[in-house]
Amino acid sequence: MAGGHSPGVRRRRLSAALKKLREDRGMSAAAVAGKLKWSTGKLTRSERNEWKFPKRADVEALLDLYEVEGDDRAHLLSLTEEARGRSDWHKYADLFPGSLPDLEAEAVRIRSYEALLIPGLLQTPSYAAAIFEASQIVPPEDTQRKVESRMARRGVLDAPSGPQLVCVIDEAALRRVVGSAKVMAEQLRFLVGMAAHYKVTLLVVPFEVGGHTAMDGAFSLLEFPSPEPGIVSISTGVESLYVEDEAYVDRHRLIFDGVHNLALGPKKSLDLIESIAAEHDKRA
Structure with missing residues (x-):
């Protein structure tokens, strides 16, 4: 797709x-x-x-x-x-408050910071379903379609012209039990596997760093071929904001660079993810 x-x-x-x-x-x-x-x-x-x-x-x-x-x-x-055609995502149009799948498909790089959740492009079906069920905003009859659409979005990473994905995840997102300890262990091991994807870079911000530039919340930076302006995407349970204002985008680039610089390197990040997965295993 x-x-x-x-x-x-x-x-x-x-x-x-x-x-x-x-x-x-x-x-x-x-x-x-x-x-x-x-x-x-x-x-x-x-x-x-x-x-x-x-x-x-x-x-x-x-x-x-x-x-x-x-x-x-x-x-x-x-x-x-x-521009006169119809998006491949039209059958899911009612589930997306904006054009995120289309923007992801056209981006050359996506840089994402997540404070409490695993990034959407890297979620397992069980984890995604647990997120939607916990939100109590998505009607139960729409949960499966929401999960399907989120899994389909991941295909952008395998497209020849698909974007590079750089995800910085707070340790809190790894430790918060969503669904069950079993769901979390499965999710974290899937993260480790996705980190081997040639288009994916996965970094973790450990608790020990304390405060940092991105404490105010999650966001994604989508970058497009020059001279296209970048976009900041900020999602909540009820809406998604897409901001192209140059000063706003530049500010978020600085915020991302700040938290990126505090994150563990790729190897240490994976070691921490695996150790937390093992802790979830013990509780399962």
């Missing part, structure tokens, strides 16, 4: 490119709308990625106005066609 392009992310790229073209030419949204006899709202919706299926004629009109020709024009029109 991770193969191919994501129409949702293509729409995001197209919106960002059209906005940049207008700004580079020093034109206001009202001026562009006036020349094309559009409402200003129509233009701003296209630049905010608030459209479902971009119309080729509309994009061509903008490119004509901005005098975009040659390879740049061909690229943006190709992007327009790709």
Whole structure:
């Protein structure tokens, strides 16, 4: 499911490119709308990625106005066609408050800090089910579909163009018993196995480091091919926030670098995970 392009992310790229073209030419949204006899709202919706299926004629009109020709024009029109498709994830659309699977599929690197949970891309089915059941937010009849969708997301790591994944996990997430001690032991041993994946780097922040830069909570940094802006993803039980503001993203890069520098190295991290798994085994 991770193969191919994501129409949702293509729409995001197209919106960002059209906005940049207008700004580079020093034109206001009202001026562009006036020349094309559009409402200003129509233009701003296209630049905010608030459209479902971009119309080729509309994009061509903008490119004509901005005098975009040659390879740049061909690229943006190709992007327009790709943006009109439907995501491979459409059957799970009601389960995702945002476009996380599409963003993961298009990212070149994902850096994630988790304080209390195992990262979603590295969860076992039993652990994921226990998380959804404990939340009491996901209706019981949706739990299995939620688990299926989370397991399917992992396929992004095996896609040739899939992202590198760097996960920094607080020791608390390893010790908190979710589901049962048996579920936790299985989950931690799966983590050890996933750490051998060529696209996965797994680091643990031990209790002994005390306070650190990421104490305020979990987040992910998604990075895309240049010049695409990065995104900070912050999820709660009821919503996911995706923030592209450059200063906000840069701040989270600093936060991640800080906690990353305090984490154990890969070998010591795996040793700690295995030792905690053994402790869960004794309780199972």
